[in-house]
Amino acid sequence: MTELPPLGIGTWQNTDPEACASAVATALDLGYRHVDTAEIYGNEEHVGDGLARSAVDREDVFLATKVHSDSTGLTYDDVIETARGSLDRLGVDYLDLLYVHWPTGDYAPGETLPAYDDLVDEGVTRNVGVSNFEPRQVEAAMDVLDEPLFANQVEMHPLLQQEELVAHAQEHDYYLVAYSPLARGDVFDVPEVSEVAEKHGVSEAQVSLAWLTQKDNVVAIPKATSREHIEDNWASLDLELDDEDVATIDDIEREDRHLDHDKGPWNQ
Numbered sequence: 001m002t003e004l005p006p007l008g009i010g011t012w013q014n015t016d017p018e019a020c021a022s023a024v025a026t027a028l029d030l031g032y033r034h035v036d037t038a039e040i041y042g043n044e045e046h047v048g049d050g051l052a053r054s055a056v057d058r059e060d061v062f063l064a065t066k067v068h069s070d071s072t073g074l075t076y077d078d079v080i081e082t083a084r085g086s087l088d089r090l091g092v093d094y095l096d097l098l099y100v101h102w103p104t105g106d107y108a109p110g111e112t113l114p115a116y117d118d119l120v121d122e123g124v125t126r127n128v129g130v131s132n133f134e135p136r137q138v139e140a141a142m143d144v145l146d147e148p149l150f151a152n153q154v155e156m157h158p159l160l161q162q163e164e165l166v167a168h169a170q171e172h173d174y175y176l177v178a179y180s181p182l183a184r185g186d187v188f189d190v191p192e193v194s195e196v197a198e199k200h201g202v203s204e205a206q207v208s209l210a211w212l213t214q215k216d217n218v219v220a221i222p223k224a225t226s227r228e229h230i231e232d233n234w235a236s237l238d239l240e241l242d243d244e245d246v247a248t249i250d251d252i253e254r255e256d257r258h259l260d261h262d263k264g265p266w267n268q
């Protein structure tokens with residue numbers, strides 16, 4: 001299986017052309033090798049500009065995008081057309097990973113997923129992923145796909161620990177990609193996270209990211225726009241949490257979900 005870099009740069013809501021291209025290029029030049037976007041974010045061109053602007057070669061970057069039922073649709077033809085469009089918008093000749101963005105709307109495993117298999121055969125994407133899937137939905141997708149399922153991208157952070165999905169990903173050996181890994185900024189207001197951060201003299205962001213990326217099969221994709229935030233998050237890879245730190249975070253018993261398809265906002 002291709003190795004997925006432990007930390008990626010998220011780009012949702014980074015729609016300003018210059019800010020988005022600059023964040024992607026800054027991240028790549030600092031060492032990030034995983035970039036996350038989606039057709040529905042409306043910023044694939046800007047992400048592509050950032051890739052082109054950076055000194056890093058395309059082959060050294062893991063580039064992921066997504067197809068959403070609410071934007072382009074998830075019928076067989078929609079997926080094929082959208083993925084080919086993503087190549088144009090990003091200015092690349094292949095994707096490393098193409099996700100089903102949400103299992104909603106016109107998503108139907110038998111109709112949608114064969115398009116993903118065919119896009120691998122065509123060389124449009126190297127891997128197939130899903131996002132916002134429960135374990136039973138992951139298993140249904142695995143039953144239909146010819147390709148191995150590479151990743152499931154879900155909301156995950158110290159306030160939403162996703163134990164069941166982590167165990168499922170480890171058992172079936174796919175990646176769990178943690179989105180909103182800073183709980184959209186809420187991790188800065190959690191006493192347990194601050195306690196561990198103070199002990200190590202680092203930011204709460206670093207603690208949250210290290211707690212995620214120290215788990216087998218889990219990687220994180222914090223969104224950051226400023227160089228300061230992009231650097232701070234990258235430094236989490238040098239932070240080693242000990243068993244006591246991990247237990248302190250594990251013991252937080254909250255289920256704070258920021259995104260819920262039924263409650264919105266969900267077009268992420």
Ligand code: NAP
Nearest residue numbers: 010011012179180181182183184205222223224225229268
């Ligand atoms: P997030 O990464 O948890 O939080 C982003 C927020 O934290 C931004 O306001 C950012 O500010 C700030 N931030 C970043 N690093 C920081 C630091 N070191 N110190 C202080 N503040 C910091 O939330 P997210 O954007 O929801 O999730 C990350 C990515 O996951 C998205 O961008 C997207 O790529 C993906 N995602 C996927 C789905 C899905 O359905 N598959 C849903 C949501 C998100 P600045 O931007 O000002 O730096």
